Amino acid sequence: MDTYDVIVIGAGPVGENAADRATRTGLSVAVVEAELVGGECSYWACIPSKTLLRPGAARAAAAAVPGVADPGPLDVDAVLAWRDERTGEGDDSGQEAWLDSVGITLLRGHGRLVGERVVEVTPALGVDDDADGQVRRLTARCAVVVATGSAPVLPGVPGLAEAEPWTSREATAVESVPDSLIVVGGGVVGCEMAQAYADLGSHVTLLARGTLLGGAEPFAGEAVAAALRDAGVDVRLGVETRAVTRPEPGGPVTVTVTDTDGGGPADVTAAELLVATGRRPRTGDVGLDTVGLDPAAALTVDDTTAVVGAAPDDQGRPWLYACGDVTGRAATTHQGKYEARVCGDVVATRFGHDGARATDVETAGDWSRYRATADHGARTQAVFTRPQVAWVGPTEAAARAAGKDVDVVTYELGDVAGAGVTSPDYAGRAQLIVDRERRVVVGATFVGPEAAEMLHAATIAVVGEVPLDRLWHAVPAFPTVSEVWLRLAESSGL
Numbered sequence: 013m014d015t016y017d018v019i020v021i022g023a024g025p026v027g028e029n030a031a032d033r034a035t036r037t038g039l040s041v042a043v044v045e046a047e048l049v050g051g052e053c054s055y056w057a058c059i060p061s062k063t064l065l066r067p068g069a070a071r072a073a074a075a076a077v078p079g080v081a082d083p084g085p086l087d088v089d090a091v092l093a094w095r096d097e098r099t100g101e102g103d104d105s106g107q108e109a110w111l112d113s114v115g116i117t118l119l120r121g122h123g124r125l126v127g128e129r130v131v132e133v134t135p136a137l138g139v140d141d142d143a144d145g146q147v148r149r150l151t152a153r154c155a156v157v158v159a160t161g162s163a164p165v166l167p168g169v170p171g172l173a174e175a176e177p178w179t180s181r182e183a184t185a186v187e188s189v190p191d192s193l194i195v196v197g198g199g200v201v202g203c204e205m206a207q208a209y210a211d212l213g214s215h216v217t218l219l220a221r222g223t224l225l226g227g228a229e230p231f232a233g234e235a236v237a238a239a240l241r242d243a244g245v246d247v248r249l250g251v252e253t254r255a256v257t258r259p260e261p262g263g264p265v266t267v268t269v270t271d272t273d274g275g276g277p278a279d280v281t282a283a284e285l286l287v288a289t290g291r292r293p294r295t296g297d298v299g300l301d302t303v304g305l306d307p308a309a310a311l312t313v314d315d316t317t318a319v320v321g322a323a324p325d326d327q328g329r330p331w332l333y334a335c336g337d338v339t340g341r342a343a344t345t346h347q348g349k350y351e352a353r354v355c356g357d358v359v360a361t362r363f364g365h366d367g368a369r370a371t372d373v374e375t376a377g378d379w380s381r382y383r384a385t386a387d388h389g390a391r392t393q394a395v396f397t398r399p400q401v402a403w404v405g406p407t408e409a410a411a412r413a414a415g416k417d418v419d420v421v422t423y424e425l426g427d428v429a430g431a432g433v434t435s436p437d438y439a440g441r442a443q444l445i446v447d448r449e450r451r452v453v454v455g456a457t458f459v460g461p462e463a464a465e466m467l468h469a470a471t472i473a474v475v476g477e478v479p480l481d482r483l484w485h486a487v488p489a490f491p492t493v494s495e496v497w498l499r500l501a502e503s504s505g506l
């Protein structure tokens with residue numbers, strides 16, 4: 013039996029980071045990966061989707077400025093080639109070399125708990141495993157970290173599974189762009205992919221059962237819906253998908269919808285269908301039942317990333333940890349990697365060779381490196397549509413639902429001097445949610461060109477709980493769009 017101090021199941025961005033931090037006090041760490049080191053994010057999610065979106069954004073930015081020649085349509089082959097270059101065409105040898113360089117052992121195969129601190133690795137389909145097809149048993153002296161990510165959810169619509177729709181994997185790995193595409197789901201994947209495929213020349217129909225980007229402020233989804241329509245996307249809000257038919261495999265596909273208020277039915281036909289109706293934590297085949305946990309549920313963790321409900325080791329220390337999509341806390345790479353840094357540091361300190369510091373974890377405060385506190389009030393998200401949407405902390409509705417007494421301050425980005433010199437038709441909106449009593453920013457949303465780049469200032473204000481009176485002294489440069497901070501402060505009474 014192979015023994016390591018720490019075993020991480022899943023070498024996505026989150027597992028890699030947890031493993032890296034856990035090595036820092038001298039612990040030996042192995043990661044088990046069933047597919048590609050780098051996970052969903054590197055090959056089928058963040059990186060390919062952003063490379064598919066960036067050329068359209070760059071073209072639009074150029075077209076919005078007087079004096080720049082019409083950039084014309086995108087060169088689709090060149091866009092796909094850039095996507096391939098950025099994703100390494102599914103070659104993870106670079107990431108494998110990085111693991112090696114930081115002293116982490118990679119074991120290829122499917123990892124599954126078979127008891128307390130014992131992990132079985134079985135050969136995974138299509139993976140060149142390290143044990144010649146043999147099952148290996150590994151023991152963790154200290155801790156096991158589950159970082160197995162999430163998988164797309166297909167709703168139980170009649171005919172949908174038989175139609176073999178795309179999930180985000182097929183949409184981001186596409187080799188030729190279909191003439192027309194139906195997207196079911198108005199969340200982040202649905203909106204970003206509708207944008208990308210419209211940019212790439214496909215006729216896109218976006219079917220959303222509610223509004224767009226339901227997790228964001230309503231004005232954000234409204235702005236994205238309007239802009240997608242301007243870009244030629246047929247955006248249908250408030251429609252329920254009832255049935256799907258695809259008579260010939262690979263042939264045209266028809267989706268039957270009804271209005272959620274009772275209208276319809278109506279048919280929409282296209283060359284391809286993408287289903288983007290959410291993801292669920294990948295917990296089903298990780299052996300959670302062998303350690304007394306529910307394999308059908310997300311792995312609930314406390315702020316040290318220890319799994320809630322797992323029995324501690326014989327010294328009373330938590331041995332099972334989880335971070336990233338599998339916890340159901342947040343489903344973004346940056347938030348997952350933040351949890352991974354906390355997880356790795358907790359494990360390294362609790363079990364590391366400098367045992368004298370182990371109590372640091374127990375005595376640490378909320379904003380120490382040993383607590384994933386930002387997961388609660390300071391989660392960030394950026395959506396790379398046009399306009400971009402970026403937010404930190406709760407929306408106004410979520411803040412009020414949580415019983416917070418807040419003021420809401422908004423300002424149109426187009427009215428800021430920096431906007432006028434960025435492009436003549438620059439438009440967007442910034443909104444702050446301000447705790448009325450403490451006069452600190454608890455949430456912020458930006459909608460507009462490159463809004464994602466404006467987010468971090470707000471994140472610092474929220475995490476730092478910077479009072480508005482002090483923010484007043486953070487002077488934005490002229491003429492930048494960030495001058496909106498000054499206008500927002502004025503609007504809040506300064």
Ligand SMILES: Cc1cc2nc3c(=O)[nH]c(=O)nc-3n(C[C@H](O)[C@H](O)[C@H](O)COP(=O)(O)OP(=O)(O)OC[C@H]3O[C@@H](n4cnc5c(N)ncnc54)[C@H](O)[C@@H]3O)c2cc1C
Pocket residue numbers: 021022023024025026027044045046047048049050051052053054056057058059061062121122123124159160161162180184201294297298335336337338342343344345346347348
């Ligand atoms: C289309 C799309 C675009 C996205 N764009 C962004 C973006 O721009 N920015 C952003 O922050 N987030 C984005 N996300 C979300 C982001 O991809 C995820 O939050 C992130 O990948 C989560 O990382 P993870 O390591 O938890 O999981 P994953 O990236 O899913 O990695 C988990 C790894 O575990 C492996 N694994 C699973 N089970 C086992 C097992 N039993 N044994 C061994 N290995 C196993 C998997 O093979 C995988 O490599 C996007 C998601 C999608 C779908």
Ligand SMILES: NC(=O)c1ccc[n+]([C@@H]2O[C@H](COP(=O)([O-])OP(=O)(O)OC[C@H]3O[C@@H](n4cnc5c(N)ncnc54)[C@H](O)[C@@H]3O)[C@@H](O)[C@H]2O)c1
Pocket residue numbers: 167196197198199200201202204219220221222225226252253288289290291342343344393394395396
């Ligand atoms: N830029 C980014 O950070 C980025 C990009 C893409 C994805 N992601 C992450 O990936 C995760 C998954 O994205 P997603 O868009 O699949 O999920 P999501 O939860 O953001 O959106 C799913 C959408 O599908 C709708 N839906 C659910 N069931 C449906 C049904 N039966 N019929 C029609 N619509 C239905 C929901 O109402 C919702 O609007 C998100 O949590 C997101 O954080 C992040």
